[in-house]
Structure formats: C-alpha cells, structure tokens
Amino acid sequence: MTAGISGRLAAPLVGQGRAAADWLADLDAADWSAATVLPDWDVRTLVGHLVLVHEGLIRHLAQVSVEPALSNAEFVRRYRRDVSLIDASTRRVAAETTTEGLLARLRDAVEAVRAALDQPVPAVIDTARGPVRPADFVATRVIEVVVHCDDLSRSTDRPPIALDRDALALTTRELVAIAAAQAPGRTVELRVPPFAAAQLIAGPRHTRGTPPNVVETDPVTWLRLATGRVGWADEVRAGRVRATGQRSDLSSCLPLLS
Secondary structure, three states: OEOOOOHHHHHHHHHHHHHHHHHHHOOOHHHHOOEOOOOOOEHHHHHHHHHHHHHHHHHHOOOEOOOOOEOHHHHOOHHHHOHHHHHHHHHHHHHHOOHHHHHHHHHHHHHHHHHHOOOOEOOOEEEOOEEEOHHHHHHHHHHHHHHHHHHHHOOOOOOOOOOOHHHHHHHHHHHHHHHHHHOOOOOEEEEEOOOEEEEEOOOOOOOOOOOOOEEEEOHHHHHHHHOOOOOHHHHHHOOOEEEEOOOOOOHHHOOOOO
C-alpha cells in the first residue's frame, strides 16, 4: 500500500464534483429531461454517469492488481472498446433512481471520494478498463468530471457550471500529455495556454527558433477536441484553433478518447 492521493489531484476532483451538484440542485424537471450534446443522453442520464464515475473511483481504489499498470494514453483508448457497456450501466442507474436520488447519490459520492483519497491505496489498482496507477486513474476521473460539466453547461440555457481552475488545468495538461504519448514526435508544437505545451507527431525534428508547425488553442476548446465533442476543421474555421505550418493538422490524431 502507498500513501493517499495528493491534494493536487483530490482537491480539483472534489471541487468540480461539488460545483456540478450545486448546479444540478437548481434545475427544474424540464431541465433534467432535456437532451444533451451527447447523442441519446438526456441530462438525467448524464448525471447517472457522473454518479458512476465517483462511485466507481471509490470501489476501484480498493481493488489491488498484480498486473503492470497501463499508461493513461493506453488506458483511455479502451473507452471506445467498452462504449456499449458504459452506456448500458449508465442507463440502468438513471432508470432505477429518482431525480432526487441521483442528486443525493452524487453529493454522497463526492464527499466519499474526498475521504477515500486520504486513505492508503495499492500501488496498482484493477479497474474495468484494466490495471492502472491510482494517481493516473484519479486524473482520468478529473477529466471525466470536467468534460461532463462542460457537456451539461452546453445542454441547457442555464448559466454554465463554473470549471474549477485547478481541475481545468489538470485536465488540459493530462490531455496534452496523452496526445504526445499517442502521437510521439517533435514535428508539431501544441500549445494550450496558460496550462500546457508539448511537441508531438513523427517527422522532421525541430530544435531551434520558432517551430514551423504550431497549434494553439484555449483549454475548453482543447478538451472538446480531445474528447470528440467538436471537429477539428470547424474549430479552425471559427478561429478557436490557430494552426500554422504544413504539418499542423491534428485531425488524424483526434479524438484522444470518446
């Protein structure tokens, strides 16, 4: 067993989870049945998924694995493999739980996560997607919660859920690191100020001066691109992505997870 998860990961996850629960508490019945930006999921279903994200984290932190840990770059590839299973379990929770019950379960799970992350954890844990280091798994949970808070905000006419700065920063850095691991190289410089930058894509290596191929965007646009919420060409046309250089098109590398 190793020490509990550091506050660098725990605080953003708990803070963003609490922000989601507070926002949901102000919704009316019509809002809960509204369609979301995710195909075939309404708000209620998406909240069911958030419940499973938090409850699953607590459960998996106690499950020891003796297998070598996957990197997050490989771990998130398995989302696509299991999309039907994820959809089925999410729909089941949403169908079996009242609106009040979903909100209560989310609040309870967020607070239980805070306590669980203070406890010693195995060096490698077993999850539905495979073995992973606890800190890496928590990072993917932060990504899930931040991305789905953005999904919820885009799905109603209510004021958006505030994105915790530390949670958004962690999400940005992790998704940039995953991009660099999935498409290694030194040909393109990806910049997502103020949080992250990395070089990626195999090809001619840049070593001095201004990189010939640069992609720059903001954190929210980046998380939407990385998770397939928006398309590369649309964001370039809209000016939310600035891509310069002959090799700066990242469309073949996206999404990183879905």
